[in-house]
Structures are given as structure tokens and as C-alpha cells.
Amino acid sequence: MAAIEVIAFGAAAYLVGDLTMANLPIAVCQDLANLLNATQLPCSTLSPEPATMPLLRDVFSGILLLSAVLTPYLVYKQWTGFDGLVPTLESRHIIESKQTGIDGLKSLKDEVERINTYFQKHGSSSLTPAFVAALAMAALMSGERTEIYRFLGPSGVEPWSAEIFAHWWANPQNNSLAWLLYFMVGFIAVYYVVRMNLVGGRVVLGIWRVRKDVLFGLDLDNLDGNYGWKPVMRMLTATYSALLLHGLGLLSLMVLLSIPKWFLLVPLLGQWLLVLPFYLFVPIYVVVRDVTEYKRRREAEIVALLSAVPVNDHVQRAALSQRLEAIRKLPVAPFKKWWTLRKVLGGFIAIGLTLYTAFQLIW
Numbered sequence: 001m002a003a004i005e006v007i008a009f010g011a012a013a014y015l016v017g018d019l020t021m022a023n024l025p026i027a028v029c030q031d032l033a034n035l036l037n038a039t040q041l042p043c044s045t046l047s048p049e050p051a052t053m054p055l056l057r058d059v060f061s062g063i064l065l066l067s068a069v070l071t072p073y074l075v076y077k078q079w080t081g082f083d084g085l086v087p088t089l090e091s092r093h094i095i096e097s098k099q100t101g102i103d104g105l106k107s108l109k110d111e112v113e114r115i116n117t118y119f120q121k122h123g124s125s126s127l128t129p130a131f132v133a134a135l136a137m138a139a140l141m142s143g144e145r146t147e148i149y150r151f152l153g154p155s156g157v158e159p160w161s162a163e164i165f166a167h168w169w170a171n172p173q174n175n176s177l178a179w180l181l182y183f184m185v186g187f188i189a190v191y192y193v194v195r196m197n198l199v200g201g202r203v204v205l206g207i208w209r210v211r212k213d214v215l216f217g218l219d220l221d222n223l224d225g226n227y228g229w230k231p232v233m234r235m236l237t238a239t240y241s242a243l244l245l246h247g248l249g250l251l252s253l254m255v256l257l258s259i260p261k262w263f264l265l266v267p268l269l270g271q272w273l274l275v276l277p278f279y280l281f282v283p284i285y286v287v288v289r290d291v292t293e294y295k296r297r298r299e300a301e302i303v304a305l306l307s308a309v310p311v312n313d314h315v316q317r318a319a320l321s322q323r324l325e326a327i328r329k330l331p332v333a334p335f336k337k338w339w340t341l342r343k344v345l346g347g348f349i350a351i352g353l354t355l356y357t358a359f360q361l362i363w
Helices: 003-017 026-037 057-083 085-091 102-121 125-145 160-166 176-209 230-256 259-308 314-328 338-362
Strands: 093-095 215-217
Touching: 026 057, 057 085, 057 230, 085 215, 085 230, 093 102, 093 259, 102 176, 102 215, 125 176, 125 259, 160 338, 176 230, 176 259, 215 259, 230 259
Parallel strands: none
Antiparallel strands: 093 215
16 A cells, blocks of 8 residues: 555656756765765765755655555564464474473463453554554644755755755645655554554563563474574564664654654654664563573483483484584574574664764754
8 A cells, every 4th residue: 555655646746847856866965965964975065956855855755655665564574473473383392381380381372362362452453553643644744844854954054944845845835645645655654663563562571471481492403494483583574674664764754854843753753762672682582591591401401311321322422412512503592694683783773873863963
């Protein structure tokens, strides 16, 4: 749906002549140079490009549109990953009890039932996310009704932001269709962000609640290439990608709006900063801690078996020694792939860029 709307207002911008401009690469370069005060860029020494903002020059709105298009897909990947989580871990026999007398698998299944009940009560409702999305977009669009992109203008040119708004491709006075579609795409993006956090936040809470009962281990045969953790890989990849994308989207909104109107971002920015540390650290902390304990238990079992094997039984001792060495080489993070770690680092980079840009804009 969002992709169709992006194509639609691309066509709307084209029809009214707001799709591109002369010297587009130079204009984009100058925008970034003015934003970051990067006077070393060659384009900063050229004459300023006209104060007009066609669609292809509007890089930051492009980031917002990309977020709108990809977020529904990331929500789908997150939900499908959770749907196959427990059955896969159970079939791989990598769920154990952490304490004697407690059935770890039962504790996990009971928590999943509580999570599903929560989903049925809150997650399946569209009213709350829709209300939050409509309110957020109404506030943001009202904040864009006078001036935009003050920080992209040449220094000392005060009317620049008002002039940019007058020649903005989504200005409702010039292109009401593009403005309406802009609102709708933003609404879809915020709607799915809220839904994603309603679901993901409850899953993270569930992982934390069973941490004392459940011991997560590894599929020692590594049948799926992720030691039995492929559903978790799917969830984490979708979650970290969404965090990075939403962080860049918030950064774009900070550039779009002037500082006095940043209060309009408080609900969205507050939600992102609230869930970010829990999404990044809780799953990794629980799994790394548990897998480390799981490896310790398996090592202790093999060492005990080795001590019971006669010294002259070279075949059995060699087999057990190889098994012990293989266990010691197992990763403590079964989802440790370079592209997943890149998503985690991407989350930190997004935070850093947001804070750096805020510092540059304010001071």
C-alpha cells in the first residue's frame, strides 16, 4: 500500500513540475554541507542553488518514505519469527530447565500463552496505533505549514526556510494531492511502528520474565546453520533494521522541522529511545548468558564421561575429545552473523547521528 502511494505522489510531483531541478546533485550537496557545516566540500564554494525543494532534492523526506515502505515488511518478519520460535527451539532440544524442580519448557510455553493473550487483547486492536499515528502526523504536518529545512539554508539568509516551503513539492497550496499522500504514507509508517513496539516490547518482557526458569542452548549439530536459532535471527534482523530505519527517520524529522517545533517529536522520539535499549540488550544478554551456561554444562558432561573411559580405549577417548573441542568452539551468540551485528552497530550509529545532528543544529 505504502509503495503504491510513493509511486502515486512521485507521479503527482512530476505532473506539476516538482520532481527534479537543474544542478540537482550540487543542490543536494550544498544542503548537506550547510546542515553539517562541512565547508570542505567543493560544492560549498559554489553559488547557492535556488530555494526550491522538488521531490528528488528532498533527501530527508525520501528517508521517511523508505521507512514507510519497509516498516510493514519488517513487522511481518518480526511476527513470523516469533510464531516459529518455541516450536523450533523445542524441536532442536535446546530448551532446558535452569533450576531443579522447574520445567523450563512449560514455563516458556505458559509465558507464550500470556503473550498471545496480550496480542489478542491489545495487539490485534487497530484503534490505539491508528489514533497515535493520526495524532502524530496531524501535529507534524501542522508544524510544516509555515517553514521547513531551516538548517539546510545558506548562513545569513533568513527567509530561506519560508521560501523553501513555498516551493516544496508537498506544499498543500501547490500540490494538495502530494500533501495528502505524504500524510497517508507517514500515517502508515507511524501506525506500524506503534504496532511493532506493542508486539516487540511484550516479547522482550516475556524473555526477561522466564530468564530464571529457562536455559537456552544450542543445536550442537547446527542443522539450520544458526545452531537452531533461525527464528531468532529473523526476529532480530527485522527488529534491528527497524530500529535503524526509525532512528534515521527521526533524524530526518529533526532536520525538517525547526527547533521550536521539535516538541512535536516527543511522542515518537520518546518511544524510540524507550524501547531501543531493551530491544538491543535484553535478548542478547539473556541468550549469551544462557548459552555460556549451556556450554559449561555440556563440557562438564563430556569431561565426566572422559574420566570414566579407560585410558587404553583410544577410540572412545578420541571421539569424546573431539566432541569436547567442538563444544568449546561453539559461539556464545548463535545469531552472530556479520550482517546481524551490522544492524546492532547501525542502531548505535543512528543514535550517534541523531545526537550529533541535534548538537550541530542547536549549537
